[in-house]
Amino acid sequence: MAELLYRLGRLASRRSWTVIAGWIVTLALAAGAFLAFGGTLTTTMSIPGTETERVTEQLTDELDGLGGATGTVVFRTEDGSAFTSSQEEQIGELLDGIAEIDRVDDVVNPFAAASERAEQEQQLADGAAQLDEAEQQVADGTAQLDAAEAQLDAGQAQLDGAVAQARADGTYAFAEAQFAAQQAELDANRAQLDAQRAELEAGAAELPDQRSRLEDGQRLVDAASEIRTVSADGATAAGAVLFEDELFSLPAETKAAVADELDGADIDGVAIDYSSEIASSIDGLVGPGEIAGVALALLVLILMFRALLPAVMPIVSSIIGVGIGVAGSLAFSGVVDMTSVTPVLGVMLGLAVGIDYALFIMNRHRRQVLAGMEIRESIALANGTSGNAVVFAGSTVLVALLALNVTGIPFLGVMGTVGAVCVLIAVLLAVSFTPAVLGLIGIRIVNRRARAQIGHESHARPELKPMGTGRALLRAALAIIVLLVVAIPALSMRLGLPDGSSEATDSTQYQAYTAVADAFGAGQNGPLLVTAALPDGLAEDEVTATQANLADLLLEQEDVVAVAPVGVSDDRDFLAFQVVPVDGPSSASTEQLVHDLRDLSPVPGEAAGADGDVDLGVAGQASGNIDISEKLAGVLPVYLALVVGLSLIILVLVFRSILVPLVATAGFVLSLFAAFGAIVAIFQWGWLGTVFGVHDPGPVLNFAPILIMGVLFGLAMDYQLFLVSGMREAYVHGVPARTAVVAGLRNGRVVVTAAAIIMTAVFGGFVFSHLAMVRPLGFGLAIGVLFDAFIVRMLLIPAVMHLLGRSAWWLPNWLDRILPNVDVEGAALERSHPVHGASAAAVGGGSGDAAGDEITREDAARAPIRS
Template sequence: MAELLYRLGRFSSRRPWTVITGWIVALALAAGAFLAFGGALTTSMSIPGTETDRVNSQLTDELDGLGGATATVVFRTDDGSAFTTAQEDEVGDLLDGIAGLDGVEGVVDPFDAASERADREQQLADGEAQLDDAEQQVADGTAQLDAAAAQLDAGQAQLDAAVAQAQADGTYAFAQDQFTAQQASLDENRAQLDAQRAELEAGAAELPDRRAQLEDAQRLVDAAAEIRTVSTDGATATGAVMFEDDLFTLSGEVKAAVAAELDDAGIDGVRVDYSSEIAASIDGLVGPGEIAGVLLALVVLIVLFRALLPAVMPIISSIVGVGVGVAGSLAFSGVVDMSSVTPVLGVMLGLAVGIDYALFIMNRHRRQVLAGMDLRESIALANGTSGNAVVFAGSTVLVALLALNVTGIPFLGVMGTVGAACVLVAVLLAVSFTPAVLGLLGVRIVNRRARASIGHESHARPDLKPMRTGRALLRAALAIVGLLVVAIPALSMRLGLPDGSSEATDSTQYRAYTAVADAFGAGQNGPLLVTVALPEAVDEADVVGVQADLADRLLEEADVVAVAPVGVSEDRDFLAFQVVPVDGPSSESTEQLVHDLRGLSPLPGDVAGLDGDLDLGVAGQASGNIDISEKLAGVLPVYLALVVGLSLVILVLVFRSILVPLVATAGFVLSLFAAFGAVVAIFQWGWLGPVFGVHDPGPVLNFAPIIVMGVLFGLAMDYQLFLVSGMREAYVHGVPARTAVVAGMRNGRAVVTAAAIIMTAVFGGFVFSHLTMVRPLGFGLAIGVLFDAFIVRMLLTPAIMHLLGRAAWWLPKWLDRILPDVDVEGAALERSHPVHGAEAEPGADAGTEAVETEGVGAAGAGAAAPR
């Protein structure tokens, strides 16, 4: 590989415009492919096979229309007064216009909904009054019938007495016709009375059922009493926009069309805000914070190179790489589901590693030029040695990112693949574009003052002395204790997805979230959908009663504010309810409520007067977040074990040692958990919140730990390689083990320091991104690089290596025989192409001879050949 890269470097330096033009063409093709084939990105995260995914499928199958995404639109009067009739009409017209847009299933007018609710409540009140009247009429009618029956009984008694008297005194025959007529009249009146009583009793028999139905309907109204669309003061109203597609497939064009309508509403005296389902966008992948990070990287490069032109080259190279990698990846977004964070991760990694990898090669070339080496030969040799190390280092990052596919989480695998593609492009640019640019720069790689001292012996290294053992012990203790203290918050890490409260305070999402929380309660920002599969279909007349019984049961759960039925299947064997929790979708109480509701299933059927068990399911934003977070938390240990195993294998191959890989891997784990602790302290606990724009602390972004783990692993291996390889080369060329530690640090620390600062600056720029899900990623990566580069690699690792001494390089002989010689730093190539003027001065002792060579190891130049 080193020889191949040597030849590639020589070719690129001799034909720079051919190589540069090739990359420009590649950039144009990637951009064209994106414009031609790129699809929509989504702000939703979905994992097939989760409980929420199962329930959403049920909702789509059983209740068509409930499976689509729903966004909230908040209307508020500027002066806090109740909406006027004219304002209500304008709101209705605005929503009606949105209902006609392509991709919109329907809308909910808050004032129509409030009016319908008031009408239902009035109908129930009227129905109760009518029922009371009917019951009173039954009572009055019964009393009247009883009185009439008493009169008939009295008349019958009188007639019977008169008949008996007439029969006793022998006058019956004379009055028989009269008696018969009177009896017929009484019988007719009694028949009429019996008919009236039967009719009255039939009506009265219906009243209990009507009363029960009325009570069931009233129970449902009471259960949903806290679900309102217009606030009690009449100054805030919430509408809804229901889309045809779910969040994962909802196109940006549809959201943009709805947002444009809302932004242009222009309702006098009314402010319009909307939720993240509409507002979320990746417009402007790079903002002011990201640009500031790149500018800081440029400053570091200027300080390192002491010249502007060489400092600009790595920036240009990384921008080209980001363009090719991100645009090329987005070209597949039409056929592969990609989250909105995916290209941002590609930008972050492309910028950071693109600058660093070009820096390693350019710094090696610069030092060789200062040592007096021919320009073309220096470029080729830098590409074959430091470029070889860059390829290997980039490979570790590639493996770590591609390993995200083994988690079984689709969106995470896509993110890892896109990130890996951007890193691959950065590596290819470093070993081809960078030599081409160096060929164009020529001697301008060094500034004018430095050109005068090219080849001068002043560039030789001073004598080296090992550090004191006491200092090594102190450094190791401070580093370990410090990292462990910082890692303490990681013990309480809670994963989730950000809600509207995490957005910037000047964003429409945040204003919408807080307005709803203030006027209606935080829970209405993330209601749950609870489904109930019945053991059998229920009669149409019994549906309301079953819904009321189930609503009452759901209200018994802690932290449930309101329950409302939202759908019944055609077969009446599947019901859906909206359940409003006390707190927002990312709160701990809502998370517990989801678990409690799922724990109710199977629910005994007698709760709703049915035979058999009821199967409950839970969906909604909070439910989906919990499922994704739990799935990610479950794969974290597996992924950590994978990267730790890879770390050990890779480092054993590179350093041909057992203890060095163990030390390096333990250091990576320490820096990783310290980074997790810092992320928890800032984003979950809210420490230093004003500094990092964390105004409402919440759970840690659920996929941030695994992304940070993968990327930080690759970068940690980079820094380990660029520092410790210099130690190894010095040691194998006869330098005492403890002196070799100092040699490796002296040769690599300047460039690794610059690289780490650049990496931190680029990642840190994303801490202030306008995208909520990007900020914790940027912070976790930035702080992780700081911990790993400056505490683990430059403080802890040298101290431990010093304490281990020669034991650090121990390797069983049987293992040494079977391990291949990977020669990452290209030492064999360097021995065949020695740096002019790098040989040690006569009389130098064997202990310092090799380490005084310019650029020992991959971080600078390779080690000198042994004598």
């Protein structure tokens, strides 16, 4: 590989314009592909096989229209007064216009919904009054019938008395016809009375059923009483836009069309905001913070090279790489589901590693030129040695990112793949574009003052002395204690997805979220959808009672504010309810509520008023976020084990040691958990919230830990390689083990420090991104790089290596025989292309003169301390 890169570097330096033009054409093709084929980005995440996914599919199958995305539109009067009739009319017209947009299924006019609800409540009140009146009429009629019956009984008694008297005095025969007529009249009246009583009793028999249905309807209205579309003061109204597509497949054109309609609305005295389901998903891709981060990286490069032209080169190279990688990846967004964070991750990684990888090669070339090497030979050698290390370092990052695909989480695998593509392009640019530009600038790689020193002996360095053992113990203890203390908050990490409260305060998403929370309660920003699957269909007159029974059951659960029925299947064997929790979708109470609702299933048939047990399901954005977070939390240990195992294998191959990989991997784990602790403290606990723009603390972004783990692994291996390889090189050239630690640290710390500062600057620029999901990623990567580079690699590792001494390089004989020789730094190439006029150590990072050593670097690479 080193020889191939050497030839590539020499060719690129001679055909500079051809190579540069080739990359520019590639950039143009990538941009063209994006413009021609780019599709939709989304702010939501989806994982197949979750409970939410299953319930959502049921909803789509059983209840057409409930499976699509729903966006909230909030209207507020600017002076805080109630809406006027004119404003209500204009809002209705605006929503009616949005309903005509392609892929919009329906809209909810908040004032029409409030009016319909008032009509329903009035109908129930009227029905109750009519029922009360009917019951009173029944009571009055019964009393009248009872009185009439009493009169009949009295008349019958008189007639019976008269008949008895007539029989006694022998006059009955004379009055028999009269008695018969009177009896017939009484019988007729009694028959009429019985008929009236039967009719009255039949009517009265229907009243309990009517009362029951009325009470069931009233129970449903009461259960939904806290769900409102217009606030109590009449100054805030929440409408809705119902889309035909679910959020992941919702076309960007549809969202943009709706947003344009709302942004262009001019309703006097009314402010309009809308939720993230409508808002553009890629605002904030590159903003002032990101530009400031690149500017800081440029400043570091200027200070390092002491010249503007070579300092600008890595920036230009990284920007070209980001353009190709991100635009090329987005060209596939029409056929692959991508989140809005995916291209941002590509930008972050592309900028950071692109600058660093070019820096490593340029720094090597600059040192060789100062040592007196011819320009083109120096470019080729730098590309074959440092370029070879760059390829290896980039490969570790690639492997870590591509390993995200083994988690089985599609959106995370896509993010890892896009990030890997951007890193791959950064590596290819570093070993081709960088040599080409170096060939163009020639001797200007060094400033004018430095040119006068080319070929002269290097300034004498202080004599190497190992650090004291006591100092090493203190450094190691201090580093471990600091990292462990910072990692403490990670013990309480709670994963989730940010809701509207996490967005920038000047964004329409945040304004809409807070307006709904203030006017209607935070829970209405993330209602749950609860489904009830019945074993058999209900009779038409049984639906309301079953809905009311289930609504009461749901309302009994802790942290439930309101429940409203939203759909019944055609077969009446599938019901759906909207459940409004107390708190927002990312709150701990809502997470617990989802679990509690699922634990209710199955509901006994008698409790629901159905034949057979009822299976409950929970869906909705909050439920989906909870499922995704739990799935990611479950995958996290598996991925950590994979990364740690990979780390050990790679480091054993590179350093041919057992203890060095163990120490390096333990250091990576320490810096990783310290980064997690810092993220929790800032974004979940709200510490230093004003500094980092965390105005509403919430759960940690659910995919941030696993993504940060993968990226930091690759970067940690980079820093380990550039520092510890110098230690090993010095040691195998005869320098005592503990002195070799100081030699390797002295030779590698400058470039690692610059690289780490650049990485931190680039990642840190995204801490102030306009996208809520980007900020914790930027912060976690920035603080993780700081911890790993400055505390672990330059403080902890040298101290532990000193304490281990010669045993750090121990390797069993049997393992030494089977391990391949991994010449990461291109030692063989250096021997065949020596640096004239200076020692190899002076330019290559070693501590001794390779030309004068009896042991060659290749032999040394295969010379571990044997047991």
